[in-house]
Amino acid sequence: MIHFISKRLKHSLVLLFLASLVCFTLVVSAPGNVAVLIAELRGAVATPGYVEQVAEEIGLNKPLLMRYVDWLGDAVRGDFGISYRTGQDVSADLANRMLVTGILIAGSAAIATLISLALGFLGAFWPYKLPDRASRGLALLGASTPTFFVGALMIYAFSVTFQLLPSFGFAGPQSWILPWLTVAVLPAAVLSRVVRVGLEEAMASPFVLTAKSKGLGRTTILFREALPNITPLFINALGTQVGLMTATAIIVEPLFAWQGVGDYFLAGVRFRDFMVVQACLLIFLTFFIVVNLIVDLAVLLTDPRIRRQWS
C-alpha cells in the first residue's frame, strides 16, 4: 500500500511538471511581441525605447530556460507575477477567488451526488418501469441542456417568476443555491446513469443471489450489498465530474456575477492578459491532478480488491 501511494505520488509530480511546461510554452508561443502588447495595455505609446524598457522589466531578454526556471520557482512559492492589464498581484487576486470557486464546486458536487444517487436508485429499484424511464429521460435532458441555458432558466423560474432567490451576487447561502443547482445539473445527469448501470451490474452478481437466497428484501440488498460495491466506481466518475466542473464554473460564475477563478480566467482570456491566463491554467491543471490523486487514494480505501492487490 505504501508502495502504491509513493508510486502514485511520483506519477502526480511528473504530471505537475508537464502541466507547468504546457502553461509556460503556451504563453511563450503567443504570436506578436508581448512587450509591445503590455506597453499598449498600460496606456502608453509603444515607442521602441519604452518597449525595450518593458521587455527588460519582465525579463523577456533572458534565455528561455532561465525564464522557465524563474517562472516555475516563483509559481511554486505562490507568486504568479503581476497582471499585465491591471498591474495587480495575480496571487492576491487568486487567493480571494479560489474560496468562491471552491464553495461553488463543493456545493455542486454534494448536490449532484444526492440527486444522482436518488435517480439511480429509483431506476434500479423499478428497472425498465416508469421511474426508470423517467430518470433516464431526465438524465438525457440534463446532459443535453446547455449550462448557460440551465442558468437562465433557473434565474427566470426562481428569481423572476417566483422571486424566491437572488438572481446574482455572492452574499450568503441563499445566493449560493441557484449557481449550485446550475452547476450540479450536468454531473447529476451523468452520474445517475453511472449509478443505475453500476447497480444493475451489481444486482446480477453471485453475492446478490446469495443474499436473495438468504431471504433478504430488495431494499436491504440494494443498500447493504450493491451500494458498497459501486462506491469505487462512483468515486471515480465523481472525480471526473468534479474536474469538469471547473469548465462549468467558467460559464456559471459570470452569469451570476461571482468573482471566482473561472470569471478571472475568462477576463484574462478576453483581454489577453497572459499572466492571468497562465496562472489560472496552472491552477486548473493542478486541480485536475490533485483530484485524480485523491480519487485514486479513495478508491484504494473503499475497494478491498484493489487494496489486496497492492499489499
Added chain:
Amino acid sequence: MNMLNPILARLNKMPRAALITIGLFVALGTFAPWLAPQDPSTQNLLEAGLGPSAAHWLGTDHLGRDTFSRLIIAANTSLVSVGSVLGIAMTIGILLGTIAGYHRGWVDDVLMRVVDVGLSVPSLIISLAVIGIVGPGYWTMVLALALAWWPMSGRISRAVAVSIMSKPHIEALRVLGASPWRIYFCHLLPGTIGSVMVYATADAGTAALAVATLSFLGLGIQPPTPEWGQMLVDALPYLESDPRQVLLPGLALTAAVIGFNTLGESIALNRVPKPLTRRMLAARRAEVASWSKENSDA
C-alpha cells in the same frame, strides 16, 4: 437502389425522433438563406420586443429583428462552424491516429499520452486557453475547438487502425511486396475514415454546444451574425420583460443537442458499426447476385 438498402436498414434501427431532429437541423442549416422569411439583421426599433404576429411568427427581439428568421439563420451558422471544427479535428485525429496505429512503438506511446492528456482536460478550458493566447475571432474559435476535439477521433482511429493492421490481408500485402505507402493509403486510411465518421456525427452535438458556449461567453461568433448562444446572451438583460427571446434559442439548441446525443447513445449501444468497406462489399455482393437473377430471367 440496392446500394442504399444496408444504409436504410441501419437507419431503421436508430431512434426515429433523433433522426428527424437532426434532419431538420441539417436541412434548416443548409437551406437557411432561402428559408428565412425576413432579413435576420434588419432592425426596426419601432417594432422591438413584440409578441408573435402574422408578420413576425415568433416576435421580435430588443432591436426589432425577426426572431424566427434569426433562429433559422443561426442553424446555418452553427452547422457551418460545427462542420469546419469536426472536419479539421477529424483530419488531424485520423492522420495522427493511423500513423500511431501503423507504426506502433514509441510513436504510438507518445501520441497516445498526448491524447490522454487532451481528453482529461475539459475542452472548454483548452479552447479558451488557445483563444486567450491568439486573440478572439471566428477562425481562432474554429481552430481552438478543433484542437480540443482531435484527441477523441485520434483515439478511435488509432483503435480502428490497430485492428485493421492485425488482419491477415495486410500481412498478405506485405508478403506480396506492397509498399508501406500503398498499405497506408489504399488499405488503412479508407477503412479507418468510415468508422471514425460515424462517431464524429454522434460528437456533433457537443461540438454545437461548444460553439454556442463560446459565443455565449462573447469569444465565438460575434454579433450581428445570429447564433443561438449569442442570441441568448444578447437577450439576457431583457429576461424579465421578454423571456421568449431567451427561451427560444435555448430550446432550439437543446433540441439539436438531444437529437445528436440520442443518436450517439444508440451508436454506442450498437457497438462499433461494421467498417464502411465491409458494408460496401455486402452491398456489392447483393448487387452482383441480382444481376445473375436478371440474366436468368431473360
